[in-house]
Structure formats: structure tokens, C-alpha cells
Amino acid sequence: MSELKPIFNALCRSKVGAILLLLQIAITTAIVSNSTFIIKEKIAYLDQPTGYSEQDIFSFEVMSFGKDTNFKQQAELDEQALRQIPGVVDAVMIDSVPLSGSGSASTFRLRPTGEKSKGEQANVFQGDEHVLNTLGVKVLEGRNFYESEVMVTDNYDQYPNIALITKALADSLFPDGDALGKSIYRGDFPVKIIGITDMMKGPWLSSERKDRSVITPFVLARKLTQFMVRTEPGRRAEVMQQIESLMLQLDSKRVVENIMGLEQVKGGFVAPDKLTMRMLLVMVVVLTLITALGIFGLTMFNINKRTKQVGTRRALGARKSHIINYFLVESVMICIGGLVLGAVLAILLGQQLMQHYSIAKLPLLYVGFTAVGVLLISVCSVIGPAQRAANISPSVATRTI
Known part of the structure; x- marks a missing residue:
């Protein structure tokens, strides 16, 4: 000192x-x-965990340029063909790919527009009854969609009034745990909750709504479509090699691109x-x-x-x-x-x-x-x-x- x-x-x-x-x-x-x-x-x-088996899932896009293509019929043919590939667990046409940074979102409230109520922004996924199985996500409460409830269309003139929501959204809107069977509103349009799913991240991992999602039984068949496929462990690369040739066999007037594993999609984002x-x-x-x-x-x-x-x-x-x-x-x-x-x-x-x-x-x-x-x-x-x-x-x- x-x-x-x-x-x-x-x-x-x-x-x-x-x-x-x-x-x-x-x-x-x-x-x-x-x-x-x-x-x-x-x-x-x-x-952070995403809720998906990223190593077993891949996605791809199909751009059709045929003038006489029936997109609704083609969508069903494509999905069926994908599910028949050896090593495929399930496949689905989906409007947005999780973890990709591209998709849609909306605000869902407990009451219609104009009435004061709690609301939360949530990601919106559109697909048929195969969405959850393709993504490997479980239903915690309620049930999945029935095939008869799925709307396959080329416009938005009609929209389903039922939906699945993630547990994170259910807990946020219904903290008492009574979300199942209740209705939430997208504007003035009511949507009944028929099932609550386990965790599934949305397209934006950095967003506050990353854990809050709504899945609707709606397939929009159009020129540009996106597919997701889940394979058996270790067989993804084998299946991915067959995708382009299979899609072109079903319809040669289109282009198949961006065939990527889900971890690659996430990596890009x-x-x-x-x-x-x-x-x-x-x-x-x-x-x-x-x-x-x-x-x-x-x-x-x-x-x-x-x-x-x-x-x-x-x-x-x-x-x-x-x-x-x-x-x-x-x-x-x-x-x-x-x-x-x-x-x-x-x-x-x-x-x-x-x-x-x-x-x-x-x-x-x-x-x-x-x-x-x-x-x-x-x-x-x-x-x-x-x-x-x-x-x-x-x-x-x-x-x-």
C-alpha cells in the first residue's frame, strides 16, 4: 500500500x-x-427447438405454365404420388414453409371487429389433414381435420370456419385452458377451434408470434405451389433425388425448384x-x-x-x-x-x-x-x-x- x-x-x-x-x-x-x-x-x-424433425423433412416448389392444367385435380395427384414414394412418411401441399422467413400472419381476437377483446397475432398455415403428420407435430387436445372438411379451391370465395391452433396461442388467448371448442375471430369471421397442437415454429423465428400459429383446412391450388415431405430417418436424400423426375412425369409443363432440407431452409433465414x-x-x-x-x-x-x-x-x-x-x-x-x-x-x-x-x-x-x-x-x-x-x-x- x-x-x-x-x-x-x-x-x-x-x-x-x-x-x-x-x-x-x-x-x-x-x-x-x-x-x-x-x-x-x-x-x-x-x-431454439422448432418442434420439427428437420433432418427428415424437405420442401420444394412447383411452377406450372400449362394453359389447360386443372390445378385442383393436379394438386391431389401430386400429393398422392409423393406419399407413394418408398421411404416417404407423408407429404402435403402447404401455403408457407416453416422457418423460411416467408408466409402469412393475421390477428385473431376473442370477439368480432368493433368489439373490445383480447387479440394476438399468429402465423397462418393452410393445408389438408396431412399437415401435422408431415411436420411431425402432435395434437395435444381435440382432433385433426377430417378429409371431408378440407377445401381444395383456386380462389378465396369460401374459407373454412374451423382450425387447429398451437398450445402457445391457446394459452395466450385462453389462459384458463378452455380453448377447445371456442371460437376466435379473424376480423368478423368466426373460426372454431377443433384441436390444439404441440409446439410448431412459424416462418419467422425472430418474431414474437413464432410459437403462435393457426392451421386451416384450406388448399389453394394455383400455378405456384409448395410441397413439404417427411421421410423415414436416413432416407431423405434418396427421396429428394426422385422428386423432379416424378413431378415432371405427372405434368411436363412445369418447373421444379428449390428442393431443400428444412435445416437448409432455416439456415438461409x-x-x-x-x-x-x-x-x-x-x-x-x-x-x-x-x-x-x-x-x-x-x-x-x-x-x-x-x-x-x-x-x-x-x-x-x-x-x-x-x-x-x-x-x-x-x-x-x-x-x-x-x-x-x-x-x-x-x-x-x-x-x-x-x-x-x-x-x-x-x-x-x-x-x-x-x-x-x-x-x-x-x-x-x-x-x-x-x-x-x-x-x-x-x-x-x-x-x-
Whole structure:
């Protein structure tokens, strides 16, 4: 403790380098703590369960250009042919592919438009009674659609008045657990809930409505259609190779494209998030290395500048451990000042990110862990130069330079 004042006075005499290093440590603490938190959030987002056996499911699109094609009839033929492929568990024509970032959504309320009631936005999936089996989603309460309830059409003149909803939507609209058999409203149109399904993510994984979905027994047959197929484990690649030739055999006047596994579909949607996470990780590593090099460089500069001072102390009987402790304490003093400032900057930066980019509030735990990490790096970075200073010979250091 008696050395703190002389060390502080020495820093004040060469304060430019110390201030620059203090600011560097503060900036590193602020950025690394927030970046680490964002990386953790991205990892949790990318690894969240989807409710699907992604490795066994794939999707593809069919664009027809035949002028005389009966799309309603062709849709049924296509589905039947897909289900007959060896290794296929089930297949369905669907209006939007989960995890793809493309689909439809709507607001569903407990009462018609104009009447005050609770409402929630939800994803909307349209397909027949094979949707759930194709996606591998179970019905928790109620039942699935009957074949006779499915509407296959080429327009929206009529729309089914029954639906399945996910448990997340049921819990949100009916917290008492009595959703089954009740009606919800899409505008003024009532929809009766006949079944409640297990978790199934919607097209947008980052949306607040990702777990809230409505499935309706409606097949819109048109020129551009999307299919999803679930295969037996390990047979997806085999089945995918047969899709294009099979579809063209049924109707040669069309194009089959975007045959992709569900994890590839998801990968395309979350690619920007993966890139952001990797960039943040690189930034954390680079900033940490730069800070470590800055501490190392400042210590080396101070040693070269104070060679006579170190030699004099050695000649007066100072042990090597005293010299090492001197530079360690000096480095820790600068580091603590930077960490205090950095903690304040980290909290302020976290507030700005929360306000402008809808990022969750930065937990103080991340600031604390970052501070401890930077302090350890500071100590490790100064040990080498401090040992070098301790090995300076008194006879050499006290010569006139």
C-alpha cells in the first residue's frame, strides 16, 4: 500500500500513455460485455427447438405454365404420388414453409371487429389433414381435420370456419385452458377451434408470434405451389433425388425448384444472424488482443524509460519480486480505472442497443465477467515485461545513458 502513491505520481508524470490505455480498457470492456451478451442471445436463438424433425423433412416448389392444367385435380395427384414414394412418411401441399422467413400472419381476437377483446397475432398455415403428420407435430387436445372438411379451391370465395391452433396461442388467448371448442375471430369471421397442437415454429423465428400459429383446412391450388415431405430417418436424400423426375412425369409443363432440407431452409433465414455472431466473435477476439498488446507495450515503454530507476532500486537492495509487484500494481491501477469507466459505458451502450435494436437488457453479470477477464489479461500481459525489468543488472542500469 505504501507504494501506491509513488506509482500514482509516476503515472501522472507520463499520463498520456496511461490515459490512452485506460480509455482502451474502458472501450474494450463496454464493447466486449455487450458483444458477449449478444453472442449468447444469438446462440440461444439459433439453437431454439422448432418442434420439427428437420433432418427428415424437405420442401420444394412447383411452377406450372400449362394453359389447360386443372390445378385442383393436379394438386391431389401430386400429393398422392409423393406419399407413394418408398421411404416417404407423408407429404402435403402447404401455403408457407416453416422457418423460411416467408408466409402469412393475421390477428385473431376473442370477439368480432368493433368489439373490445383480447387479440394476438399468429402465423397462418393452410393445408389438408396431412399437415401435422408431415411436420411431425402432435395434437395435444381435440382432433385433426377430417378429409371431408378440407377445401381444395383456386380462389378465396369460401374459407373454412374451423382450425387447429398451437398450445402457445391457446394459452395466450385462453389462459384458463378452455380453448377447445371456442371460437376466435379473424376480423368478423368466426373460426372454431377443433384441436390444439404441440409446439410448431412459424416462418419467422425472430418474431414474437413464432410459437403462435393457426392451421386451416384450406388448399389453394394455383400455378405456384409448395410441397413439404417427411421421410423415414436416413432416407431423405434418396427421396429428394426422385422428386423432379416424378413431378415432371405427372405434368411436363412445369418447373421444379428449390428442393431443400428444412435445416437448409432455416439456415438461409438465419444466415444474417450467424454472420452477425461471427463478426462479433472476431471483434471480441481482436479487441482483447489489442488491449493485451497495449498493456504489454506500455509496460515495456515504462521499463525502457525507467531503466536507471529500476537499476537504482535493485542496487539499493530491492528484490526481483518488488520490481515485478511494482509494475503489476501499476498495471492494475490503470486497469481498475478503465474497468470502472468501462462498466458505466457498457451499461449506457446496452441501454442504447435495447432502445434502438430491441435487444434484451444487458445483465450486470456480463459486465462483471468481462471486467474480471480484462483484469486477468492485464495481469498476464504485464508479467513478462515485469520479469524482464526484474532481471536488469544494477551495474548496467546505473550507467549514464
